[in-house]
Amino acid sequence: MNAPALKEWPLWEVFVRSKQGLEHKHCGSLHASDARHALQMARDVYTRRQEGVSIWVVPSTAITASEPDSKDSFFDPAADKIYRHPTFYEIPDKVGHM
């Protein structure tokens, strides 16, 4: 089974808990080729390697979001994804450019 070809490293959301007792906070995103890679990079980019920090990385596509209040039906139907992101959704090579 062939997964569609990604041209770009997938996007990951990064959550950091800087101290025991606090909760993880969303601090941004980065591109990495796999989870382990994403964790390493998150450590470099978002914590500058402070000690005792907990990091979660989640593929952005894995996050399901609620609807914004001001909406009824006039926002992007491509879902309950957190971003309206063009390369988020893997497009099989055969289809060409969209």
Added chain:
Amino acid sequence: MKAPIDYLLHLADNALVLGQRNAEWCGHGPILEEDLALANNSLDLIGQARLLYQHAAELINSNASLAQRFAHLQGARQDGRVTEDTLAYFRDTAEFRNHTLMELPHHGPLVGYAVSERDYAVTIARNFLVSALMVLMWDSLRASKDEQLAAIAAKSLKEVRYHLQHAGDWLVRFGDGTEESHRRAQNAIDLLLPYCEAFWHPGPAESAAAQDGTGVDILSLREHWNALVNETLAEATLTRHDQPHPGYIAQGHTGIHSEHLGFLLAEMQSLARAHPTAVW
């Protein structure tokens, strides 16, 4: 107790020269995230170098015969005393004690004044081979009879574990990635492994340090290093082509370097040497 001066300089020069090389990727990395990773790596190494040079400088300043030996280094002195910068910027090529492996440019075999493109596979392979050694070395040095060196070792060990993981992971991605990345990684390993033979031929300073308990019996680390290296190479589907006879064993750690160090130091030291009495 203090470690022999040339042993401290060996450790410091290793860190500085490799830190200088890795910093060459700043602004030119294959992806922004890697730029940051390598900058972190370089900062760690330069930080280690600074601590070691400072320790060496204290030793020189407090010992009459060492002060005499280094009297020819006049630059970057403070109140007549040798500083970390005196040692880093005012020693000549033959006085540097780093392993030759550290000073190689980021590409395949070319003479010192040839120009080539940088190859990230060479960078990663070198970082891996060096970090595998330093993880074992710093771990041992935590028990050094030189207390300051032991403290430096404890801090450096944390940092180099991270470097080893970064480089090891990338070596596996390259070896078990695309055809091109596999080829580049294999070429890099073939190029660099022979330089690692030098690890197992300690110079007089390293032997002296091992003797007096301030250093490490480096040969006792060899088996473990080989195990670390072989494990990652296997995961990376890379082959180790050990020669039956090792051939030339690099001598950088005894002061006989490749053609590359002269150019590296010329660039690194030029501004400081143009203003030997300046404070920055």
Added chain:
Amino acid sequence: MYTQSFSVADGATPGAAKPAATPLRNEDAALQAHFDTVIDADGKIEPRDWMPDAYRKTLVRQISQHAHSEIVGMLPEGNWISRAPSLKRKAILIAKVQDEGGHGLYLYSAAETLGTSRDQMLDALHTGKAKYSSIFNYPTLNWADVGVIGWLVDGAAIMNQIPLCRCSYGPYARAMIRVCKEESFHQRQGYEALLVMMQGTAEQKAMVQDAVNRYWWKCLAMFGPPDADSPNSVQGMRWGIKRIGNDDLRQKFVDATVPQAEVLGVTLPDPDLKWNEARGHWDYGQIDWDEFWATVNGHGPMNQERLATRVKAHEQGAWVREAALAHARKQQQRQQKEAA
């Protein structure tokens, strides 16, 4: 870190007329009204909120150009890493350049929430469609340039950036808060390096004065043309993307910097620089806007080199990025086989 506080439309010439807005449908009118209410109440717009196309496009352009500026900005300072004259300064400089890369990352990340991708943004940069702060099209010719960039260029950037911490678009505001925290540190380090040099040898003092001579006017121009000439300022202010006018920011910068120059003991290269008691501000001379526009439009001293360097890094890095993806795919397939 280094943002031009004015926005030039990609490929557009300054002063060009904006296209007329198309009228909204009823539903969009309601959404627009809600959007306006949030903006007027100084609230935040978040990634999944409805927003006018023009707002989205302006933000993508502004945030991505800000990100590009950080990345290209690594090059003029990176030029001196290998030659830094002391180990302490070498470490400080690497850390600073690393921070700039990090800021670029935060900003690319914020821009991606608007529906663009890193590859798209980089493509725009590499093909010359997107701009970056034109201050980076000038060379760094001596070591003091590094300190002057910290003092003046970062100083100017901070003035631009602090208001952005309160901008209406949530991810951008949050990225800017992160950036500003790290940035004032850089300015202080640059200034401190210059202070040490100005108390040093005659050659060091000459280096600093030379760097100031070359960078002063370029930094004043960083704030962008007088507001009358900037078509996008008004809308930017309405949307809470741009909060303070170019001239006001520039004046603030001059007023803050003149006393700093005095402490340093450098001469700012402006014969018309004079305290105006009536205004309560420093008067300053004429900026060469022709030179500024020439550089912005691609004809400065180093536009070609800066861009070519970024393009090269990207092209030469392709095999690395591909290798990582190939490996990840192989891992995935192995895991799927095992699970099956």
